[in-house]
Amino acid sequence: MKEIEARDVNFYYGDFHALKGISMDIPEKQVVAFIGPSGCGKSTFLRLFNRMNDLIPGSRLQGQILINGKDIYAPGVQVDELRKNVGMVFQRPNPFPKSIFDNVAYGLRVNGINDKKYISERVEESLRGAALWDEVKDKLNDSAYALSGGQQQRLCIARAMAVSPSILLMDEPASALDPISTAKVEELISELRKQVTIIIVTHNMQQAARVSDKTAFFYMGEMVEYDDTKVIFTNPRKEATQNYITGRFG
Amino acid sequence: MVKFIESELNHLREEVNHMWTLVYAQMELASKAVLSLDRNLAQQIVVRERWVDAEELKIDSEIEDFIALYTPVAVDLRFVLAMLKINNDLERIGDYANGIAKLVKDSSSIKLNGELVEKLCLEEMFRVVLEMMSGLKNALLAEDPVAATGVLGMDDRLDELKKASDEILVEYAKENLEEMGLCMSLGSIFRKLERTGDHLTNIAEEIVFYIDAKVLKHRGKIPSSEEKNSDME
Numbered sequence: 001m002k003e004i005e006a007r008d009v010n011f012y013y014g015d016f017h018a019l020k021g022i023s024m025d026i027p028e029k030q031v032v033a034f035i036g037p038s039g040c041g042k043s044t045f046l047r048l049f050n051r052m053n054d055l056i057p058g059s060r061l062q063g064q065i066l067i068n069g070k071d072i073y074a075p076g077v078q079v080d081e082l083r084k085n086v087g088m089v090f091q092r093p094n095p096f097p098k099s100i101f102d103n104v105a106y107g108l109r110v111n112g113i114n115d116k117k118y119i120s121e122r123v124e125e126s127l128r129g130a131a132l133w134d135e136v137k138d139k140l141n142d143s144a145y146a147l148s149g150g151q152q153q154r155l156c157i158a159r160a161m162a163v164s165p166s167i168l169l170m171d172e173p174a175s176a177l178d179p180i181s182t183a184k185v186e187e188l189i190s191e192l193r194k195q196v197t198i199i200i201v202t203h204n205m206q207q208a209a210r211v212s213d214k215t216a217f218f219y220m221g222e223m224v225e226y227d228d229t230k231v232i233f234t235n236p237r238k239e240a241t242q243n244y245i246t247g248r249f250g
Numbered sequence: 251m252v253k254f255i256e257s258e259l260n261h262l263r264e265e266v267n268h269m270w271t272l273v274y275a276q277m278e279l280a281s282k283a284v285l286s287l288d289r290n291l292a293q294q295i296v297v298r299e300r301w302v303d304a305e306e307l308k309i310d311s312e313i314e315d316f317i318a319l320y321t322p323v324a325v326d327l328r329f330v331l332a333m334l335k336i337n338n339d340l341e342r343i344g345d346y347a348n349g350i351a352k353l354v355k356d357s358s359s360i361k362l363n364g365e366l367v368e369k370l371c372l373e374e375m376f377r378v379v380l381e382m383m384s385g386l387k388n389a390l391l392a393e394d395p396v397a398a399t400g401v402l403g404m405d406d407r408l409d410e411l412k413k414a415s416d417e418i419l420v421e422y423a424k425e426n427l428e429e430m431g432l433c434m435s436l437g438s439i440f441r442k443l444e445r446t447g448d449h450l451t452n453i454a455e456e457i458v459f460y461i462d463a464k465v466l467k468h469r470g471k472i473p474s475s476e477e478k479n480s481d482m483e
Contacts (some may be wrong), residue, residue, distance in 0.1 A: 206321055233323045235463035242324050248254055 002038035003197050004167065009063035011044055013056065016046050017044050020221045022063075026214075028166070031189060033197045033208035033229065037249065042050060045146055045218070046169050049199065050086040051079050053212035067167070083222075085113065087160030087196075091172040093152035095144035095159075100127075100136050103144045103155055107163040122162055130158035150181020161196075162174065168192065171198040174207065186211050205245055209233045217241045258316055259329065265312060266333050266340075269305045270387050271296065272341045276302065276347035277383065277446070279375035284439060287362055295351035302398035305343045309337045323462075332460035336390075339449040339456075343383075346442040353435045363432070366422060370415050377444050378407050382450045391455050398457040399466075401450065407436035415440045 004026035013018035019041045026032050032235060034042035047053045048065055051072065052066040064071050072082055084107075095103050104123040113119060115182050123140075127133040132154045138146070144155055153173060170189075187209045189198060208215055209229060216226040217240070225232065225241045236242045243249050276295055283291035313334050316322065322330055367373070382404050389397035416437070423433040455466040 205323070209323070217414050234327065236324055245328050 001028055002026065002051075003068060004199075005064075005069075006045075006048075006102040007064040007066070009045070009048065009061070009065065011048065011053070012060045014058040018221050019048075022223045024216065024223060024226050026197060026199065029193060029195070030213040031193050031200065031211055033212035033215045034199065034201045034218060035203070035205065035208050035215060036224075036244070038203075040218040041221045042216075042218045043171055045127055045223075046171055046199055046201050049167065050083050050088055052088065054079065065085055079086065084163050085165050086167040087163070087165040087167060087172045088169040089153070089156050089171070091159055093149055093156050093178050095147070095152050098144060099141045100144050100147070100155060101121075101140040104162050104198050107159060111163060115192075126158040126162040127155075129161055129192070130154045131184060131191070132158055148181070149182060150177050153181065153185060157185070157192075161192070163195060167197045167199070170198060170201050172201055172203065175203065182207070194215060205233075217244060219244070254336060255320055255322075255326065258320065259326065262309070262312055262316065262330070262333055265305070265309050266337060267371070268390070269302070269309060269337060269340050270383070270390075272298070272305060273344045273347070274300055274383050277376075278380060279388040280347040280348075280350040280354075281373075281380065283351055284376070285355070285362075285367070287354060289355050292351040292354040296440055298353060299344060299348040299351075302341060302348075303418070305415065306337055306344075307479055309333070314331070315335075320370050328460045328463060335456050336453050339453050342449050343446050346446050349442055350439050353438060357431075357435055361432075363429070366418075366436075370418055371411050371437070374438070375411050375415075375440065378404050379446050379450070382447065386453050386457065388449060389454070393461050395458045395461045396465075398454045398461075401454050405447040405451045408444050412440050412444035415418075465471070471475040 002025040006022055006024045009019055009022045010017065022045060034046060036042050044053065048061065049067070049072075052062065053059050053061075061073060065073060067082075067086070071077075078151070096106060098106070101123055104126050105119050108119050108122055112113045124133060124137075127136060132151060135151060136142075136155075139146075144152060147155060153176075157168075157173075174185045177185065186207065189200070192198060193213075200212065214228045217224045217232065217233040217236075217238075219240055225236060225238045227237070231237075233245060234239060236245065240249075268321055276298060279291050281296050283295065309356060313330050320326070382401050385401045385404075386398060389395070389401065417435050419433045423430055426433075452467075458464055458466055
């Protein structure tokens with residue numbers, strides 16, 4: 001069943017036409033990778049799914065983005081509510097200057113949950129879900145900054161998962177991590193796909209091939225090709241896609 | 251990165267081309283050695299078989315390195331997979347040429363019966379094999395899947411000739427018991443050439459896989475899911 005639908009999406013930064021007529025369906029509980037050269041529009045497109053571009057001066061959207069059939073840009077949509085359902089993880093880990101526990105509990109408290117027992121259980125569940133519990137269970141009150149980069153990124157994933165979103169957006173989540181931490185994040189993605197729909201932007205072609213069910217290739221604001229990952233990496237239909245994934249681009 | 255990949259792929263293409271030339275020469279020499287019962291030529295083939303084996307190992311190793319270093323995808327992946335299999339098929343064809351040469355080399359007491367050889371169409375059998383080999387080599391160089399599939403039909407002729415040879419040799423052996431050894435050697439040569447045709451068919455399929463991403467292998471032989479279910483019942 002499709003969870004996210006983009007309908008003829010055009011996006012502008014002032015006069016610059018950053019996304020050109022993109023339509024796509026994203027099925028629920030699947031991992032979709034966005035690939036393409038820098039500046040092709042993949043991150044801009046990703047950030048439309050939780051309205052992260054709203055505050056950019058001069059930016060403008062045409063077309064529709066529907067989540068579970070509802071237009072997320074319709075008047076009256078509460079952006080806070082939307083972001084509870086659509087979590088996001090960024091390229092660089094960005095823990096808050098708080099303890100490990102408080103980082104994960106933050107979203108719950110902001111949403112008005114005060115039940116300490118529930119919060120503790122949810123923090124543990126989220127840290128276990130992010131494969132971090134065993135590493136931090138004895139130092140939950142230590143600063144999140146004391147963790148390594150890879151641990152911080154998994155903490156940010158735990159923080160995003162704590163409020164039980166149905167969609168998780170990941171903007172190059174492993175590009176600042178070493179290979180071992182990258183492998184842990186990739187394993188985590190394959191576990192999280194059982195609970196949430198994941199859209200990941202990555203420059204790492206092998207990562208896209210390893211973790212995603214479907215892949216979309218973007219170039220100069222257009223979505224050139226969108227298909228099963230297996231098709232994209234074995235027999236892409238468009239020459240531009242083939243040139244990009246085989247490193248012959250440009 | 252692009253430059254490195256292109257240069258590695260070109261190098262691999264050249265190596266496989268070299269292997270092809272080597273194996274073609276082996277089969278061509280085998281043809282001459284058999285038809286003229288030339289034991290010196292046969293000895294040359296046996297010696298050169300080691301070159302074929304060495305070249306196969308070299309190509310295998312280069313493909314392994316390429317996959318490890320460049321993690322190819324799409325057309326590049328299909329190319330290296332096809333080259334890996336073609337390399338293996340060519341080595342097997344080299345083995346058949348070597349096997350034929352050994353039969354000639356070790357058959358000091360055998361005299362070829364010209365009439366029998368003509369009836370068997372042995373020369374045609376070799377010619378078809380060599381034409382398939384050169385046709386496929388050109389198809390790969392030109393990246394022409396139509397030319398590759400065009401060669402597939404020639405394998406049917408090899409099967410026909412092999413089948414006919416079995417009957418002819420059985421009849422001949424019945425009437426000439428003292429020439430049983432010759433009949434067995436000729437039967438073995440036909441079997442090797444017929445198997446060579448099968449390997450060349452595999453090569454044609456690999457070329458099509460590389461260029462068009464189509465799998466021709468076992469076409470029509472794999473049961474559909476409905477057929478599988480009915481088999482289970």
